[in-house]
Amino acid sequence: MSDDEDEIVDSDTSLFDGSFDAIDSLGFGPLVPTETERSLMERVRQELKHELKQGYKEKIVHIREEILRKRRAGKLPGDTTSFLKAWWQSHSKWPYPTEEDKAKLVHETGLQLKQINNWIINQRKRNWHSNRSTSLKSKRKR
Structure with a gap:
């Protein structure tokens, strides 16, 4: 590999190594998501939250009914x-x-x-x- 290719591999590795201290392409410091990116991340988070709720909703309803049934059972x-x-x-x-x-x-x-x-x-x-x-x-x- 050439020196240029080494630099590209190193920069790609630093972006995906899990650190959030990546330098943007202009060298101004940590990357900050734009408003559009924040909006997209929030929308994805809300969708995931909704999917999780739907997945567990039936189980939660069943457990709630069981608790109420047990509470009534002794009366x-x-x-x-x-x-x-x-x-x-x-x-x-x-x-x-x-x-x-x-x-x-x-x-x-x-x-x-x-x-x-x-x-x-x-x-x-x-x-x-x-x-x-x-x-x-x-x-x-x-």
């Missing part, structure tokens, strides 16, 4: 809860429903048997066992 309707609490109050000394009680609760609330069983089990864990242990402690102090 029973207020009137159903009121009915179950009324049963709980009337059976607070021994909150173990018979099969007939369970069938009546299923019919009255519209819940599944498993939901009724879980609600009663959770109520006993949250309220009944703690109330019983508190009353037993107070009896021991006497």
Whole structure:
């Protein structure tokens, strides 16, 4: 290669080596994009952003629906809860429903048997066992 060809290769290499300190053709310092180039870069950036959003939009919607479904899953309707609490109050000394009680609760609330069983089990864990242990402690102090 001639010296001129070496200079061309060197200048081409410096433009593509990843450094942003390239000197423009007139030797005035770093290259600064023109307004048109900035506009083009912004438009390309916006298009890429839009493509990424479209690509992940379905996944994001699915995840959002799953989160909302899980959030709603643990909540029973207020009137159903009121009915179950009324049963709980009337059976607070021994909150173990018979099969007939369970069938009546299923019919009255519209819940599944498993939901009724879980609600009663959770109520006993949250309220009944703690109330019983508190009353037993107070009896021991006497």
